[in-house]
Amino acid sequence: MPEVTLARIAEIAAEAAEKAVERWQGELEIWEKSPDHPVSDVDLLVDDFLRERLAALDPEAGYLSEETVDTAARLGKSRVWVVDPIDGTRDFIRERTGWCVSVALIEDGQPIFGVLEAPARGERWMASAGGGATRNGLPIGVSNRTALPGARIPYANLEKGSDLVAVEQPNSIALRIAMVAAGEADLVATLRWGHEWDVGAAALIASEAGATVTDALGAPLIFNTHAAEAFGVLITAPGIHAAAVERLREEAERLSVR
Template sequence: MPVPELAGEVAAIAADAGALAIKLWQTDFRRWEKSPGNPVCAVDLELDGMLRYRLGQLLPDAGWLSEETIDNAARLGAKRIWVVDPIDGTRDYLRGRSGWAVSVALIEHGQPVIGVLDAPARHEVWTAAAGQGAFRNGERLHASNRTELPGARVPADQLPKADRDLTPVFKPNSIALRMAMVAAGDADLLATLRWGNEWDIAASVLLAREAGASVTDAFGRPLAFNTPSAQAFGILASSPGIHAAAVERLAGRAEATVGRR
């Protein structure tokens, strides 16, 4: 099946997961912490099972990596793999806020070729296929053309003193949606300085790339997926004109953080 046609099938499956999530949203479901500060709920698990079954039917040979499934090293031998976060932004989901999304990506040879975010509480569907562009509700996306780092819009609740020349804008809990803001030109820069999981970013990395944004790890290095650790240090997505300046600004902090690990 050609990638664009396959992307449509993936979006339809993600939409069904989103419909179930919105149906159960703000109801009385079980919730707990997998570890301190790491919430999960029964809806996460229900969506995970649904997505694994439906996506598995679509591509029976594909491997599987999900936040809510115990990892299996067999995925490392797969030529293609689903990378899924059933609810990215669980905190917002639990608080009754809209900043969450179902995130599904298909990885081939270490890179995303299909990315879908279904955000029903925001009435948004984000889709991307390699070489085909990125879209929100059917409208093609373009990253901003900003060339100066000072004043760049960053999804953030607050900024550290060293970054107060930047401009904070609304921050959904979902990092996938924050990266999608860069793809849409609603933000100029998204940066993290921590070890993160592939399922948090796989779909939105493709969205940002296809919209013309620059996307690397926190050190400015290329990202790879379906790695043994399923992690990367930091994510840096921005308009191309400010990417090098952002890498330079964050270099010392990134090195210090990695050194403390």
């Protein structure tokens, strides 16, 4: 494997984020890739930069990104970059802070390096497989919560009477997962088919911080799959994961059928 380090990946992610923050709260070209899925010219600018710089860092790795047309070429690679150039585009175009640049390096289906660069929040999240997770250079860890009722979830519109507790909800799913990694939330769950680039880096950060990381049905996440998708994520403090799987099981099974 070429000489690839977490520090070097973080440098590239930081350079990409600088390009994004220069345009944040400024003039943007915005359109919809599909209904309710906005994109800006900055998403493409950052993606082009990352594709070039990451390819130079590891020329043998494939590339999977929200803003690059996917091809089957990555499937023959043992390593692949999994990138979301701006995760949380809605917050980016609304001049809010809940967005980040997400970069993961996947090897044999699992993330080995992950970086979230969130310059509008002054945050850099990093993890390496077996090396722990940090925010701004300081080690992070999940909460020790053992009861699902009262668990904190980044969610803006909890149903009245819910036994969960709403906390800040950045638009970026990666940053919401990072909140669990840092013990600032106890649970993140999605019940829809989602893309690997949304969670590649954040899943490693969470697992290295001690979280239990699965899809919405409780199965392990696997990356660089043919469809580059998984049915949801369920990322929790370890003490509540089984209870969360059980609570979500019926709806998750129903919604996962295509």
